[in-house]
Amino acid sequence: MRKYFFWSGVLANIVFLAILLIWARSIYWYGLPLPLYSQKVAADLRVNFPSVAFVAPMFDFFARFEQKNYYFRTIEPERWNGVGAHPDYQPAAAADHVTVADIDSLKQALSKAKPGQQIIVEPGTYTFDRTFELRQAGSAGAPIRLTGRAMHQVRFELKGEGLMLLAPHWHFENISFAGNCTMHDHCEHAIHIAGKASDVVIRNNSFADFNSAIKVNGLKGNYPDRGLLENNTIYNSSARKTKGSATPVDIVAANDWRVAGNFIFDIQKAAGDQISYAAFIKGNASGGVFERNLVMCEANLKDGRHTAIGLSFGGGGTGLVYNRDGVAGTEHRNGVMRNNIVMHCPNDAGIYLNKAADSLLENNIVYNTVGVDVRYSQSSALLRNNVISGRVNNRDGGQHQLEANWIEARNFFTGRDRLKDLFVAPDVLDFSWQQPYPLPAAPQKSADGSITDFCGGLVQQPYLGAFAGDQFCIKAKP
Structure with missing residues (x-):
């Protein structure tokens, strides 16, 4: 016994x-x-x-041993004065313009818009009770422009697919797009860009409470390439209760999109797999650029239970039928992520590469995330002059090279982010350096020989992190 x-x-x-x-x-x-x-x-x-x-x-x-890092102030989008939509922005005026002040005249103007025309929307709330299609086409030299008179004064309340753009050369500026749905699945997109709707510009708008505020995809063998999403503020007031995609910027199978200077925050998903992304480009696309964006997966919404991922080439993958030209293999090729700040995505990667070939990650700050994942044999990446907390991880055959990065592992027992010791107050977005500014060894090169950093400064010498110099350009207000 x-x-x-x-x-x-x-x-x-x-x-x-x-x-x-x-x-x-x-x-x-x-x-x-x-x-x-x-x-x-x-x-x-x-x-x-x-x-x-x-x-x-x-x-x-x-x-229970976790030491929390979080943004402990309240963000009020209409008072925000940093990257994203700016209250003082004024769209240029066109000679050919029409002014509208009610929903009926707005719909009529949209339906009869012609190349070179500017539709100016007076302050007020404009309610669309169902998806509204935009089928009129602009031209390269004469786009159709839909502009609000002043930022935060023109509000579009939308349902379903919101505005469905099916024609090229449209510009959207100075409009607050708001999801107006009790059930989250009834507010899918603010602007759905599909098929022949190439060369769209979406600048200085705000988007609140959509599953995927900006949705881009092919249609009947046509692809809406060469889009620009610039200086917008995109967020949710609660975690999205949907089993579908919850990704504010959802770009599939479209080439040469540039996503720049946007503020994306509070992207949580509270149903289905509970996995969300701030922005991705996927579906056998190429030439995508993410630059000078600020991503906070958690800001006003401090839940911590959901899996929120920052920027991605590849996202969660794409079904073959949705891939560009029906071709499988890579999700994205020749992508660039430069001068972004991705922060407060504590449960998963700040940057995720999924079957993303020949990616360049340069001069980003990745704070209070798990780090960077390079996944699957199709993925290859060069990381240069980044500041990253966590780790850079090859998964399932992914490969990466490192040049002059500052990478700090989080404390194993508490999860404390050691980047706290490098910057003045990173939790509330003060990334001013605590110590003498370190210069990296690896130079940057862009097409014209110069780089615009996160703060908008034009620099032509190496720098570490997302901005050149000691002092950060955004100081959050108490």
């Missing part, structure tokens, strides 16, 4: 040590702090393995 208990004890200890070894190897493999890893395991057990969920409280115990 004693031998039985002895060997039973030995076996139990061996099993326990084996579990600890597997657990330790798994933590090492994923490169996560212990509290975050424990939180993910506990959630996975409860959802996918309920028969053994009785061990979840052990992981809950380790999760």
Whole structure:
């Protein structure tokens, strides 16, 4: 009997040590702090393995050690004075213009718009009770322009697909787009750009409470290439309760899109797989650029339970039927992410590359995230002059090269972000350097030999992080 208990004890200890070894190897493999890893395991057990969920409280115990990093002020979009939509922006006036002041005259003007015409919308609220299609085409030298008289004074309340753009050369400026739906699945998009709707410009607008505010995709073999999404503010007032995509900027199968100077925040998804992205370009696309964007996965919404990912080439992948020309293999090629700040995405990657070939990640700051994931054999990336908390991780055959980056692992036992020690107050967006500014060794090159950093400065010498110099350009107000 004693031998039985002895060997039973030995076996139990061996099993326990084996579990600890597997657990330790798994933590090492994923490169996560212990509290975050424990939180993910506990959630996975409860959802996918309920028969053994009785061990979840052990992981809950380790999760309690997490030291939270978060934006502890309230963002008011109409008072925000940083990257994104600016209240003082004034669109240029066109000689050929029509002014509208009610929903009926607005719809009539949109339906009869002609190349070179500017539709000026007077202050007020304009309610669309269903999807409204835009089929009139502008031209390269004479786009159709829809502009609000003043920012935050022209409000479009939308349902369904919002404005469905099916023709090229449209510009949208100075409009506040708002989802007007009790059920989140009834407010899919603010602007859906499809098929022949190439060369669209979306500048200095705000978008609130849509599953995917900007949706771009091919239609009947045509693709809306060469879009510009610039200086917009995009956010949600609550986590999106949808099983579909919850991605404010959702670009599929369109080439040469530039997403620049936008402020994207509060992107959580509270249904389905609970995975959301701030922005992605995917679907066998190429030539996409993310630059000078500010992404806060969590700002006013401080939940912490959902998986929110920052910027991505590839997103969660694309079904073959939606890929450009029906071609599988890569999700994106020759993409650039430059001078972005991605922060407060504590549960997953700040930057995620999924089957993204020949990607350049240059001069980004990635703070309070898990780091950067380069996934699948089709993915290859050069990372240069970035400041990254967490780790840069190859997954499932992905490959990357590092040049002159500053990478700080988060504290293993607490998850504390060590970048706190480099900057004045990164949690509330003061990335001024605490110490003498470090110069990297790797130079930057752009098409014209110059670079515009996150703060809008034109620089022609190497710099580390998203802006050149010691002092950051945005100081959050108390």
